[in-house]
Amino acid sequence: MTRRPSAETTRERSTIDPAGTPADVVAPAPATRRLISLDAFRGWTMFWIVGGEALVVGLRALAPNTLTNGLVYELSHTDWQGLRFLDLIWPSFMLMTGMSLPLSYAKRSLTHTHRQIFMRVLRRFIVLFLLGSLRESISFNHPYLIELSSALQPIAVAYLAAFLLVRKSWRVQAAVGAGILIFYALLLAFVPAPGVPAGSYARDSNLVLWTDLATVGRVLPEHWGTVISTLPTISTTILGMLIGELLMTGRSAAYKMKIIGLVGISGVALGWALNPVIPIIMKLWTTSYGLATAGWACLMFLFFYWVVDVQGHRKWAFPFVMFGVNAVAIYMSQSIVPWHKIVSIFMTPMTPTLGSFEPLVEAMVVLGVEWLVLYWMYKRKIFLTA
Numbered sequence: 001m002t003r004r005p006s007a008e009t010t011r012e013r014s015t016i017d018p019a020g021t022p023a024d025v026v027a028p029a030p031a032t033r034r035l036i037s038l039d040a041f042r043g044w045t046m047f048w049i050v051g052g053e054a055l056v057v058g059l060r061a062l063a064p065n066t067l068t069n070g071l072v073y074e075l076s077h078t079d080w081q082g083l084r085f086l087d088l089i090w091p092s093f094m095l096m097t098g099m100s101l102p103l104s105y106a107k108r109s110l111t112h113t114h115r116q117i118f119m120r121v122l123r124r125f126i127v128l129f130l131l132g133s134l135r136e137s138i139s140f141n142h143p144y145l146i147e148l149s150s151a152l153q154p155i156a157v158a159y160l161a162a163f164l165l166v167r168k169s170w171r172v173q174a175a176v177g178a179g180i181l182i183f184y185a186l187l188l189a190f191v192p193a194p195g196v197p198a199g200s201y202a203r204d205s206n207l208v209l210w211t212d213l214a215t216v217g218r219v220l221p222e223h224w225g226t227v228i229s230t231l232p233t234i235s236t237t238i239l240g241m242l243i244g245e246l247l248m249t250g251r252s253a254a255y256k257m258k259i260i261g262l263v264g265i266s267g268v269a270l271g272w273a274l275n276p277v278i279p280i281i282m283k284l285w286t287t288s289y290g291l292a293t294a295g296w297a298c299l300m301f302l303f304f305y306w307v308v309d310v311q312g313h314r315k316w317a318f319p320f321v322m323f324g325v326n327a328v329a330i331y332m333s334q335s336i337v338p339w340h341k342i343v344s345i346f347m348t349p350m351t352p353t354l355g356s357f358e359p360l361v362e363a364m365v366v367l368g369v370e371w372l373v374l375y376w377m378y379k380r381k382i383f384l385t386a
Contacts, residue, residue: 035247037308038099040317041301042385043324045092048075050323050330051367053086054340058360077222078282080203083292087282090151091293092300093327094233097155098162098240099301102248105166114167121163128156131332138335146216149224152328157230158237170242177238184232185278185287201279201286208284222283229285236294239263243298253310260302267295322374329384330374339366 053075060068074085108117132152137143148154165173192198193210200206208225212218215227243263246256271280271292278288307313323330333339343366351358377383 035099035103035309036314036317036321037301037304038096038103039321039324040308040314041092041304041320041324042096042327043317043320043322044304045089045096045300046323046327046330047320047367048086048089050334050370051363054363055360055367058363061359062356079222080283081201081279081281083280083282083289087289088293088296088300090154090282091233091236091290092297093151093155094158094236095240095243095294095297095301097159098237098242099244099247101159101162101166101237101241102244105163106248118163121160125156125160128152128159128328131328132156135332135335146226148226148230149220151331154230154233155237158234161234162237162241165238166241170245173238173242177235177242180235180238181232181287181290184228184290187228188284188286189278201281201284206284224283225285229283232285232287232290235290236297239294239298243301247305257302257306257310260298260305264295264298264302267291267293267298269295271295319371322371322378325383325385326374326377327385329377329382330370333370333373339370343369 053072056068056071056075060072076084077086078084105117108120112120129152132147132150133143133145135152136147136150146153148157165176168176188201188207189199191207193207196205196207196210203223208227208229209219209223211228212220212226220226243260246259249256268291271288271290274288274291278286280286280289280292282289282293304317308317340362343362347354347358347362347365350361354361
């Protein structure tokens with residue numbers, strides 16, 4: 001039997017307190033209205049991948065100072081242990097993948113059986129997995145079927161795993177998510193391997209690296225983990241699913257924001273508290289990294305939810321929504337379409353005139369061209385997102 005959302009979930013309701021503040025507005029039901037804040041958050045996150053970083057580099061070239069140097073620093077991955085802004089991008093996508101799952105399931109369950117939805121999820125898993133293979137094969141100039149260090153394949157795996165829990169209670173979902181993180185922490189802490197002592201998080205000696213060599217037979221540049229480090233990404237996706245289910249309830253927006261905020265702060269605090277024992281390392285997706293980044297992702301989404309869906313300020317977010325509703329399309333285009341090369345061909349005659357402005361102007365033009373292509377797709381209702 002297919003579980004259908006309750007009448008309270010599927011109809012729009014809004015209430016305003018006597019003071020006239022929107023803090024207690026009940027969010028529109030996702031089954032009947034799209035969550036614009038999720039699209040905006042996804043687009044804002046994607047923005048930094050497809051051109052935001054180049055934009056900041058262009059600003060630094062024009063005006064090198066403490067601020068621009070700091071921004072460029074935050075827009076590069078941590079070498080090994082630690083946390084920078086760019087290290088939050090991938091976990092944010094895992095969280096958003098989980099959030100979208102119950103929203104889309106509630107909508108599709110009105111017209112489809114669970115089996116039909118599962119088959120669609122399975123097809124989506126295969127497509128995302130193969131797109132990940134294609135992207136990395138192009139990047140490394142060599143065919144690779146399994147490339148779990150890139151975002152698409154872990155998203156595919158976590159998306160399918162989370163779907164298997166979509167009809168379970170939130171307690172079961174939370175227990176599975178927490179259990180995965182605990183299991184992964186214990187695995188790295190107490191399981192040794194040939195030449196690798198238990199509890200080692202060194203770049204050249206850790207269980208994740210050994211497992212990759214034993215299974216896929218290679219080590220990625222910068223020692224990014226692949227096989228077993230995909231496991232904890234599922235926990236972040238399950239957390240996203242729990243938030244998505246919270247947003248579908250008839251609770252007030254104030255209550256929802258309170259819960260998301262508490263979860264976010266708790267995740268950041270717990271992740272950093274564990275850091276002395278379990279170091280925050282993105283390339284191994286350690287448990288402390290998973291907790292801290294999931295917490296930050298919750299807090300960033302909370303800002304978009306409050307501004308866009310609660311306060312109703314949507315116009316400013318529209319440029320980001322274009323990147324959000326076609327996230328996979330623009331992400332894949334980075335490997336297939338040489339945006340910068342195409343733009344630079346037409347900008348070459350202007351280079352002497354632009355001088356030090358050239359990197360900034362080129363970054364702006366590339367972003368503009370990408371955005372116009374996405375806007376064209378949007379107007380024709382062509383959507384490809386994770």
